[in-house]
Amino acid sequence: MHEWALAESVIKSAVEHAAAEKFKKLKEAGVVFGELQAIDKEIFVFALEELRKQFPGARDCKFKIIKQPAAFRCKACSHKFLLKDLKKTKDEAEFIHFMPEMAHTFLKCPKCKSPDFEIVEGRGVTISYLKGGR
Amino acid sequence: MKSIDPRPSVIEERLKKVKRIIAVTGWKGGIGKSVTACTLALLLAKKGYRTGLFDLDFAGASDHIILGAKGLFPKEEKGIEPPVLEGVKFMSVVFFSENKAVPLRGANVSDAIIELLAITQWGELDFLVLDMPPGINDAALDVMRFARKAEVLAVTTPSVIARDVLARSLELYRKLKVPILGVVENMAAGARTKTAAAAIRHDRGLEKAIGRPAALLRTAFAADLGRALKPLGLA
Numbered sequence: 611m612h613e614w615a616l617a618e619s620v621i622k623s624a625v626e627h628a629a630a631e632k633f634k635k636l637k638e639a640g641v642v643f644g645e646l647q648a649i650d651k652e653i654f655v656f657a658l659e660e661l662r663k664q665f666p667g668a669r670d671c672k673f674k675i676i677k678q679p680a681a682f683r684c685k686a687c688s689h690k691f692l693l694k695d696l697k698k699t700k701d702e703a704e705f706i707h708f709m710p711e712m713a714h715t716f717l718k719c720p721k722c723k724s725p726d727f728e729i730v731e732g733r734g735v736t737i738s739y740l741k742g743g744r
Numbered sequence: 745m746k747s748i749d750p751r752p753s754v755i756e757e758r759l760k761k762v763k764r765i766i767a768v769t770g771w772k773g774g775i776g777k778s779v780t781a782c783t784l785a786l787l788l789a790k791k792g793y794r795t796g797l798f799d800l801d802f803a804g805a806s807d808h809i810i811l812g813a814k815g816l817f818p819k820e821e822k823g824i825e826p827p828v829l830e831g832v833k834f835m836s837v838v839f840f841s842e843n844k845a846v847p848l849r850g851a852n853v854s855d856a857i858i859e860l861l862a863i864t865q866w867g868e869l870d871f872l873v874l875d876m877p878p879g880i881n882d883a884a885l886d887v888m889r890f891a892r893k894a895e896v897l898a899v900t901t902p903s904v905i906a907r908d909v910l911a912r913s914l915e916l917y918r919k920l921k922v923p924i925l926g927v928v929e930n931m932a933a934g935a936r937t938k939t940a941a942a943a944i945r946h947d948r949g950l951e952k953a954i955g956r957p958a959a960l961l962r963t964a965f966a967a968d969l970g971r972a973l974k975p976l977g978l979a
Contacts, residue, residue: 615754615823615863622757623750642747705840708824708863711856714848715841725847734859737748 612708613650616735617657624737625667633742636671640738645680645693646710647734648703680732682717686724693732695720710734751862755890758823758861761868762796765891766925766978770899771909773804773878776930777899779950781875782810783966784897784978786957789831791979793870796826798860799836800887801877802846802853808838812955823865830957835864854882861890871978880916888922895923897976900940901931907939926976928969942972 620641628636643649655675662668680693698706702716710733714725759765768781778801785797799807807813811829817839818824826833837846837856848856866872874894877883887894896917900910910927917924926941933946945968953959960966973979 611822612820612824612863615865616751618757618822619750619752619754619862623748623753626753627748701842705842709837709840709856709859711848711852711859712840712846714852715844715846725845726849729852733855735750737750739745740748 611653611657613653614657614661616649617654618661620673620735620737621658621661621665621668624671624740625665627737627740628667628742631740631742632744633740634744636668636740636742638672638674638739638741639668640674640676640740642676642678642736642738644678644710644732644734644736646706646713646729646732648707649735651675676738678732681730682719683728683730684719684722684724685726685728687719687722689719689721690730691720691727749858751858752890755858755861758864758866759872759891759893762866762872762893763870765872765874765894766897767874767876767884767887767891767894768897768899769876769884769913770906771879771913772901772903772906775899775901775906776944777801777878778806778875779810779954779965780897780899780928780930780944780969781873782807783960783969785832785871785873786811786830786961787966787970787973788871788873788978790961794868795831796833796835796866796869796872797875798864798872799834799838799875800857800883801875802837802848802856802883804877805836805838805841805846807834807875808836808843810954810960811957813838818864821865823863825865825867833866833869835860850882854886857883857886858890861886880913888920895925897925898927899930900927902929902933925978926972928972928976941975942968944968944972 816827929940932943947965
């Protein structure tokens with residue numbers, strides 16, 4: 611249930627940004643799930659529904675989950691690659707789930723084997739957009 | 745709109761019930777920051793304070809070695825709850841790295857710190873001791889950004905080099921209005937220097953106590969640090 615902590619950050623952040631944007635009502639938030647972190651959608655959505663009770667500003671907000679594939683670029687050889695090109699054990703996947711930066715410990719550029727790569731996109735949880743009435 | 749990183753929004757909440765945050769720092773490597781941070785956490789816990797220890801030196805994480813932390817892993821509970829060792833809630837990157845190298849660039853270090861600060865449920869603490877990496881880098885800047893109530897405990901050695909670097913670090917912390925508890929002079933040959941709040945004698949028995957918290961607390965190093973708690977305002 612570590613998803614709970616991230617769901618809390620999403621709902622709190624969405625409500626705070628909606629207030630800063632002077633939305634009268636927060637209607638919709640786009641929540642991006644980066645493939646690398648492998649967030650459990652069911653748990654995350656359950657947490658959001660529970661947390662909604664604590665955040666009246668998000669009472670009627672629709673949280674739209676958008677899955678984003680993970681993409682990498684090697685800083686040593688400039689090779690571009692995807693998560694499906696990489697091998698990891700179940701334990702390694704679990705550690706990356708908690709801390710996506712562990713990708714640099716367990717994954718390597720498939721071309722030159724360097725751990726010095728950039729996570730171009732699809733790292734973790736972000737909010738891509740907010741919609742609200744002014 | 746630009747995408748929003750939601751994680752920083754909950755960091756203040758995660759640290760809300762932590763009364764004091766002590767950042768054990770010193771910009772040179774190898775001056776005893778980690779042993780000081782670990783021993784400080786053990787001393788505070790022994791005195792009955794609810795204490796946490798967070799090893800922020802991702803590249804050179806070593807608190808788990810000093811504490812002999814084996815077979816521990818955080819518990820998942822609306823985030824992650826640090827395992828408790830000798831009364832100290834302990835968090836480190838090694839729980840997720842299997843004690844392998846963590847080759848991170850600056851932006852990755854920052855991302856990793858934000859992630860752990862956002863998901864770690866410290867609960868109620870009297871003290872959270874942060875073992876800072878050497879230098880003024882992403883970890884140090886992130887701590888100043890997110891843990892605004894952090895107070896600096898600076899570690900140095902009698903070396904002219906360490907003292908010079910220390911002076912620069914203290915000047916910066918003063919400019920940034922970060923409270924400085926004081927300077928601990930580690931590996932001291934004799935009496936403390938004028939600028940140090942406490943001196944910790946060079947302890948030849950310290951190495952043998954590494955990995956054994958009970959033995960660590962019986963060292964001359966721990967005795968000297970224990971005596972420094974009051975002058976540093978920590979007891």
